[in-house]
Amino acid sequence: MKKWLTLFAALALVSSACTPDKSSTSDPLVYSADIVVYGGTSAAVTAAVQAKNMGKTVIIVSPDIHLGGLSSGGLGFTDTGRKEVIGGLSREFYHRLYQHYQKPDSWKWQQQSEYGNKGQGTPAIDGNSRTMWIFEPHAAENVFEDFVAENEIEIYRDEWLNREEGLVKENGRIVSFKTLSGKTFAGKMFIDATYEGDLMASAGVSFHVGREANSVYGEEWNGVQAGVFHHGHYFKENIDPYVVPGDPSSGLLPYISSDKPGPNGSGDHKIQAYCFRMCLSNHPDNRVPFAKPEGYDPSKYELLARVYAAGWGETFQKFDPIPNRKTDTNNHGPFSTDFIGMNYDYPEASYARRREIIAEHEKYQKGLMYYLANDPNVPEEVRTEMSQWGLAKDEFTDNGNWPHQIYVREARRMIGDHVMTEHDVLNHNVVPKPVGMGSYTLDAHNSQRYVTTDGFVQNEGDIGVHAPQPYSISYGSIVPKASECENLLVPVCVSSTHIAFGSIRMEPVFMILGQSAATAAVQAIADNVPVQGVDYEKLKAQLIKDTQKLTMEDI
CATH class of the missing domain: 3.50.50.60 (FAD/NAD(P)-binding domain)
Structure with a gap:
């Protein structure tokens, strides 16, 4: 990739x-x-x-x-939730970024005093805890x-x-x-x-792809959620979905499914949309103008033109500022960088097919940016503003300034010893054997775009339910069932329902669970037991020693 x-x-x-280990084999590979x-x-x-x-x-x-x-x-632009739950090596990562941005030469395109210090529920530069939650891609890569x-x-x-x-x-x-x-x-x-x-x-190892029906785990926010709009990523006006407005025989506009969304609460194979988190710059000396991608077709974005014609004006809402006059640009609105419905086969696809899907997403998103900056169907004020932006010249320099990682918001999810559900996240349950904490909203992006019974286009799947307080993540959610594998830990594709994963799937949490998984692996080796047989009290003691946060009592 x-x-x-x-x-x-x-x-x-x-x-x-x-160096190859030749103690047990003569094979140099x-x-x-x-x-x-x-x-x-x-x-x-x-x-x-x-x-x-x-x-x-x-x-x-x-x-x-x-x-x-x-x-x-x-x-x-880190999805922190409550930063108090972030400990161990995860917190060390953000501390090192703080140290980086305390150096004057780290501010090449902007004075630190000019930076707005905006973060998600916390200052970007937190002097009290000596952490930096908002950062440039290359700075993060250097820390790793x-x-x-x-x-x-x-x-x-x-x-x-x-x-x-x-x-x-x-x-x-x-x-x-x-x-x-x-x-x-x-x-x-x-x-x-x-x-x-x-x-x-x-x-x-057993896993699930897609959304479970609410009936499987007694949840409310899993499965199809047509007509439920928790963010602004839906069509607020009646937008005609047909190539020739009012004429179904003319066919649907690009990127609208002809399938029905399914009954609310039902399960399906669909997953939340992917995108690239672009790093943009509006500094004249560090900006690469949006180029017309090969095979660009402005008709692919006709649906967006109709959104603008209906009066929508939130184009720049998620150009979140990061240091040095750059952005972490994320999806926002009914038609944006999220390529809705175009990733369903990605989780289990071959490498070749995944490369195709990634290329399709890149073409779509590059075409979208070029369209916004140049097409006459885009309001002039949007085109004027967009012309001030471009890809950051000093980021992703070996990949044409384009991110080298697509945002895989979810793929496979293990079915392990403990399946995290919305009940765990919303604190209806006390989870067994906690090895880390999360705190972010139950956050799922749209999974499909369809035609309503009234004949208009609409998105479905965008859910945001606030977690009332931080919650613990069970050790059982990062280990398989003992009958399936005894020496594997899974800290990213954790055992979780679709909607619970919407909160767990944050980068600080992945780092927390990565550290906890390794700690358990070391203890399993030391005690010569399967990962399912690790002595939890010993594991807990080591995690606390390493400043991990496990329960509300630890923060």
Whole structure:
């Protein structure tokens, strides 16, 4: 999914490459460690750092070239929720960003005094806790690279799991897995820290894709939610969906489904929309104007033209400011960067199909930005403002200034020992064996765009239900059932319903759970037990020692 290897990344790859373990094999392409972490996300890095700090050997096998996932891939306007619940290495990440932005030379395109210090429910620069919650992509990536270098973590990049025949499992335990390059990675414990859950799925662990019916877990906010609008991402005016207005025989405009949404509360295979979190700049010396993408077709955006004609005026609502006159630009409105309904097959798709889906999203979003800046159907004031913006020239420099990570808001979700539900998030339940905390709103983006019975276009799936207080996340949600795999932990594609995952799926939480997963893996090795048999009291003691927050009593 990443296109080019920067010189910096190449040097890091060379400096951190590990030596094959020849103690158990003569094959030069077999590598082993106590703990093997698959993934390049923020959770992968914190897991590896924790394992190394606890005295175990560890390898990161990353399909990505760039480390950090969304945290370094454009999502710099952090979804913090209550920052008090963020401890351990996750908090250290944001502390290091604070230290970075205390240096005058970190403010190249803007004086620190000119920065608005806006964050999500907290100041961007929190001097009291010495944390920085809003940041540039390259600054985040540098922190992750520092974590790896300082801890001398062995890492292999651009290594993709052979999902068809690469995993070896014996007696309920993963022995090793092979990547497409022919390398084999063996370990005592494995951690799947990917957004997609490919290692988990290859190991035969149960998972779910899509939205469960409310009846499955007695929930209210799961499943289809037609007519429920918790944010502004819906059509507030009656917009005609047909190519020729009023004529159904002319066909639907692009990106509108002909399928019915389904009964409210029912389950389906649909997942919330993906997008790229673009880093834009309006500094004249650091701005790359929006170019017309190959195959650009302005008719693809006719639906947006009709939204403007109906009086909509919120184009720049989610150009959230990050340092140095840049943005973390996110979806906003009824027709925006979210490519609704175009990702349903992504979670279980082949690598080739995933690349196609990512390319389709990139083409759509680049075309959208060009359309906003140039098309006469866009209000002149929007075009004038948009012409002041462009891709940040000093970000994602090896990828045409485009983010190297698509926003996989959800993919597979494990069905493990404990399934987190909205009852856990909304504090109707006390979860067993907490290993971290979350606090963000139940937040799901739209899953489909359809035609109502009245003959107008509408979006469905956008849910935002406030969590009244922080909640604990169960150890059982990051381990499979014992009957399925005894030496795997899953801190990203956690055991959770669709709607509960809408809150859990935040980058600070992934880092928290990555650290907790590694701690459990180390203790499972030490006590020679399956991950399901880890002594929770010992685990809890270590997590608290490492400043993790587990319950309300800890914050």
